[in-house]
Amino acid sequence: DQQVKQNSPSLSVQEGRISILNCDYTNSMFDYFLWYKKYPAEGPTFLISISSIKDKNEDGRFTVFLNKSAKHLSLHIVPSQPGDSAVYFCAASARYTNAGKSTFGDGTTLTVKP
């Protein structure tokens, strides 16, 4: 039972355009969501997070939207840059019931073409 799903294994966009990465979850106890970015041969690095009390969080070119009723979150990157090409992981956790464990999706490989 995969509780966090990233249904698109890959996404290709043109430089300057918007990249939208999607993530769905099934566990209604999840109340904290994170996006990580991973380059080849490196560990994932934290990108942005959102608490379930918010529906949007913005950090520069990155915005995460949360739709609790649909159990869906998305990461928007505007404008996309070639350096954004990486694997993006969505993660979710239940802060007060799950001892801090985050459940990760399988990742979406983003390719930004110059």
Next chain:
Amino acid sequence: DSGVTQTPKHLITATGQRVTLRCSPRSGDLSVYWYQQSLDQGLQFLIQYYNGEERAKGNILERFSAQQFPDLHSELNLSSLELGDSALYFCASSGGGRADTQYFGPGTRLTVL
């Protein structure tokens, strides 16, 4: 640089052998997490330790074990290795026991021949 260190970077061994992967968390972080990433797959959570005690367990095989020492570094022991254990093993650390941001090490690539 996340501040999390993992050794060794690469490990090549044979089936049936036993290996130990080591992780040093960021200074001050009490939680350590271990993940396995097999080829083209996502991050599979294995186990979490918080201040020396096991806090959460994921899809960790019985052949695998881990511990966190008083100085907060952690070791993941993999025994009776099989070809399918070949993967990237990541360690991450965070400040507390709740869902804090995790900081990942560069990983150990294990190849079982």
